[in-house]
Amino acid sequence: MGIQVKICGVNSVPAADAAMRAGADYAGLVFFHRSPRFVKSDAATSLAQRLRGRARIVALVADAGDEEIARAIAAAQPDLLQLHGSETAERVAAVRTRFGLPVIKSMAIAEAADLSVAAEYEKVADMLLFDAKAPVNATRPGGHGAAFDWQLLRGRRFARPWLLAGGLGVENVGRAIRAADAPGVDVSSGVETAPGVKSPEMIAEFVAHARAAALAPEHQP
Secondary structure, X not given: OOOEEEEOOOOOHHHHHHHHHHOOOEEEEEOOOXXXXXXXXXXXXXXXXXXXXXXXXXXXXXXXXXXHXXXXXXXXXXXXXXXXXXXXXXXXXHHHHHHOOOEEEEEEEOOHHHHHHHHHHHOOOOEEEEEEOOOOOOOOOOOOOOOOOHHHOOOOOOXXXXXXXXXXXXXXXXXXXXXXXXXEEEEOHHHEEEOOEEOHHHHHHHHHHHHHHHXXXXXXX
């Protein structure tokens, strides 16, 4: 299988179309109100209809209650849910059981010790996402354009598929994939010209660079 690519924070028709043209595997719709990529229900419905069948739709929430999650699902009819807050393994399991959708669980990473929680999430989530820990006093858990030491992941094996996130962009995605030996990547701010403003050109370049990294000799087992 080639490198899996997720474009997160899709909040406009040009961004959705660019993700589809580039062949992204996943498109994320953000239902976290404090994010500059937040989409209202009617916009999410329209974008999801446009994306359906071309990319797997991911509804992203963070520390959301069941009612908020239900609204996001009603709006987007997603293929997967992404829990991007401080949800416990118990909460992940409860959400997955209640809503019957596969779950991506994000983890905030700054040092090797932060990876210890992966063992618990592997038991209850369908996919893992390793993101950089948010800056102190941040008002949202992700989308800051910060990176962590990608080599912390190299050589590790997980029971679930996983994506690398945090500070990725056109210029470094290939290097990041090789450093972490990542099977997939997630990008949001790294393909934007301003917070929440996706660049179709940058989306196309990002996906192309990610795909090319899988073919590089140094990425081979």
